[in-house]
Amino acid sequence: MSSNNVASFNEARRVAIFGGTHGNEMSGVTLVNLWMMNSREEIQRKGVETQPFITNPKAVEKCSRYVDTDLNRAFTTENLSAPNGKDLPYEVQRAQEINRLFGPKGSSEAYDVIFDLHNTTSNMGCTLILESSKDHFNLQMMNYIKKAIAPDSCPVLLNEDPGLKYATARSVAKHSVGLEVGPQPQGVLRSNIFEAMRIILKHALDFIELFNEGVEFPPCTVDVFKVSERMDYPRDANGNIIAMVHPNLQDCDWEPLTPGDPMFQTFDGKTIPYEGAGAVYPTFINEAAYYEKQQAFVTTRRETLAANAIRKV
Amino acid sequence: MSSNNVASFNEARRVAIFGGTHGNEMSGVTLVNLWMMNSREEIQRKGVETQPFITNPKAVEKCSRYVDTDLNRAFTTENLSAPNGKDLPYEVQRAQEINRLFGPKGSSEAYDVIFDLHNTTSNMGCTLILESSKDHFNLQMMNYIKKAIAPDSCPVLLNEDPGLKYATARSVAKHSVGLEVGPQPQGVLRSNIFEAMRIILKHALDFIELFNEGVEFPPCTVDVFKVSERMDYPRDANGNIIAMVHPNLQDCDWEPLTPGDPMFQTFDGKTIPYEGAGAVYPTFINEAAYYEKQQAFVTTRRETLAANAIRKV
Numbered sequence: 001m002s003s004n005n006v007a008s009f010n011e012a013r014r015v016a017i018f019g020g021t022h023g024n025e026m027s028g029v030t031l032v033n034l035w036m037m038n039s040r041e042e043i044q045r046k047g048v049e050t051q052p053f054i055t056n057p058k059a060v061e062k063c064s065r066y067v068d069t070d071l072n073r074a075f076t077t078e079n080l081s082a083p084n085g086k087d088l089p090y091e092v093q094r095a096q097e098i099n100r101l102f103g104p105k106g107s108s109e110a111y112d113v114i115f116d117l118h119n120t121t122s123n124m125g126c127t128l129i130l131e132s133s134k135d136h137f138n139l140q141m142m143n144y145i146k147k148a149i150a151p152d153s154c155p156v157l158l159n160e161d162p163g164l165k166y167a168t169a170r171s172v173a174k175h176s177v178g179l180e181v182g183p184q185p186q187g188v189l190r191s192n193i194f195e196a197m198r199i200i201l202k203h204a205l206d207f208i209e210l211f212n213e214g215v216e217f218p219p220c221t222v223d224v225f226k227v228s229e230r231m232d233y234p235r236d237a238n239g240n241i242i243a244m245v246h247p248n249l250q251d252c253d254w255e256p257l258t259p260g261d262p263m264f265q266t267f268d269g270k271t272i273p274y275e276g277a278g279a280v281y282p283t284f285i286n287e288a289a290y291y292e293k294q295q296a297f298v299t300t301r302r303e304t305l306a307a308n309a310i311r312k313v
Numbered sequence: 314m315s316s317n318n319v320a321s322f323n324e325a326r327r328v329a330i331f332g333g334t335h336g337n338e339m340s341g342v343t344l345v346n347l348w349m350m351n352s353r354e355e356i357q358r359k360g361v362e363t364q365p366f367i368t369n370p371k372a373v374e375k376c377s378r379y380v381d382t383d384l385n386r387a388f389t390t391e392n393l394s395a396p397n398g399k400d401l402p403y404e405v406q407r408a409q410e411i412n413r414l415f416g417p418k419g420s421s422e423a424y425d426v427i428f429d430l431h432n433t434t435s436n437m438g439c440t441l442i443l444e445s446s447k448d449h450f451n452l453q454m455m456n457y458i459k460k461a462i463a464p465d466s467c468p469v470l471l472n473e474d475p476g477l478k479y480a481t482a483r484s485v486a487k488h489s490v491g492l493e494v495g496p497q498p499q500g501v502l503r504s505n506i507f508e509a510m511r512i513i514l515k516h517a518l519d520f521i522e523l524f525n526e527g528v529e530f531p532p533c534t535v536d537v538f539k540v541s542e543r544m545d546y547p548r549d550a551n552g553n554i555i556a557m558v559h560p561n562l563q564d565c566d567w568e569p570l571t572p573g574d575p576m577f578q579t580f581d582g583k584t585i586p587y588e589g590a591g592a593v594y595p596t597f598i599n600e601a602a603y604y605e606k607q608q609a610f611v612t613t614r615r616e617t618l619a620a621n622a623i624r625k626v
Contacts, residue, residue: 030580033553034580039580039581063605121500183498185498187434187499187602188498188600188604191558191563240346244503247504250503265504267343268352286503288499289500291376292376
């Protein structure tokens with residue numbers, strides 16, 4: 001794939017855009033429905049077949065995150081190879097179906113790129129989620145998008161956790177890109193968040209078109225936030241939450257949290273400070289869907305990744 | 314009840330605070346749980362029995378608005394008198410139970426005051442909901458709260474719609490007070506919203522204690538926003554939403570909307586202006602739970618209500 005620090009990839013001819021992987025994240029649901037119905041030309045690019053797709057239609061209909069289980073954690077080897085049957089949870093059946101349509105995962109038949117559109121209640125802006133620090137195609141794409149939308153910012157969250165990497169809906173593709181835009185409440189469509197997501201997609205598809213046309217992208221570096229630790233809310237002996245995200249931390253995704261900074265506020269008004277070893281960059285702060293995962297926020301550390309030059313084979 | 318413009322009421326000895334009428338509105342759920350568990354003294358007042366109560370525990374457990382049907386529209390005469398049976402929707406059974414515990418509605422046995430704690434995804438701040446412009450006890454309470462929290466503001470929404478008035482959980486009491494605090498996403502607890510709700514409750518209970526002690530409250534006026542019209546999202550022939558709340562209107566609850574002002578933005582970027590007869594004051598703008606009610610926002614008009622002096626019998 002790589003020689004003299006130039007990575008070669010086949011043209012990215014088959015691209016999918018997933019919306020509704022979580023049925024109450026409305027920007028992706030709305031954009032994908034729009035593109036499926038009557039605005040297909042917006043996502044058409046020369047030499048690219050772009051497929052907009054609602055991944056969890058039952059959850060979309062109920063406007064809930066999922067029906068039986070989180071679809072975006074369902075693409076495990078175990079689930080994808082489970083004997084087919086109507087007894088399986090809805091999302092496991094759906095994962096198998098999506099794997100047939102856009103995979104099979106890990107095979108040469110798999111789609112080249114899958115974008116999976118998500119919203120968050122956290123103040124994360126337009127965040128790109130990268131699942132591998134070695135995917136030079138994705139690194140170059142993210143570098144392209146960052147430059148295209150400057151001076152607006154577009155943080156890249158690097159999540160190499162194998163548990164996540166091999167379980168997301170987008171992991172079916174050769175190159176998987178998560179897009180997480182917020183803040184937006186579940187079940188709500190905000191025009192600013194909708195338009196921000198739409199613009200990222202535009203630049204991403206432009207990049208793929210340029211790549212397919214033969215443009216060579218020179219080596220570059222990409223600043224990322226690498227997932228470090230998952231922080232739970234403080235709890236009592238019965239497991240009940242006893243503190244909230246501190247007002248000084250709320251909405252401050254991507255800003256440094258240094259030892260001694262306020263982190264939580266108990267219901268009786270006491271401040272609980274951060275006591276880690278050094279500065280971290282929290283994100284997914286107070287995300288609605290992560291209460292059930294016992295997660296108040298995620299800490300990250302800054303890193304700079306080197307991307308090789310890329311060109312098509 | 315009234316003579317020489319002085320309205321007399323019995324002492325308000327029995328007061329309930331409802332949380333979790335909608336199971337994913339976390340400030341009320343959390344405050345009521347806190348008060349039930351170990352902070353009861355915070356809501357104790359001399360001569361007042363204050364009862365914190367989770368109205369829809371199954372919805373709270375699921376962190377959803379409701380299980381079968383909206384509990385806050387379930388307290389109709391028809392539902393409350395329906396033959397008891399396990400075939401009734403969960404919330405109808407629950408409405409009957411709540412009516413037995415805190416009512417019966419309309420009887421002399423009913424609780425004196427019920428506060429029902431709600432959150433909204435709209436930027437409504439701390440809003441008090443009044444169901445009758447003739448309830449001088451509530452008008453005096455709201456005047457007291459407004460003065461107590463100044464210079465912070467506390468809009469009063471007057472909703473005399475009989476359909477709502479006779480169907481809310483709080484309508485069981487002699488004096489029903491809705492509290493709607495936002496913006497806060499469903500399923501999320503934000504410290505600023507939590508504390509704002511808590512402070513309103515503190516002043517409300519202080520007012521009741523003063524009233525019970527014999528303080529006479531002189532005549533006053535209360536500025537309110539009276540519900541006028543419910544506005545739906547623009548839709549196509551199939552009923553699909555084709556536009557979002559315009560960015561100029563989003564988050565501008567309580568600010569004037571005048572004819573010609575941008576109201577919606579279509580997915581292809583066109584602005585749909587407001588075309589009413591005169592200025593209105595929108596609220597519940599882009600509330601998550603009202604998509605299923607086909608409501609993008611509510612228009613209101615400003616009015617000033619006169620409250621008689623009140624004293625205890």
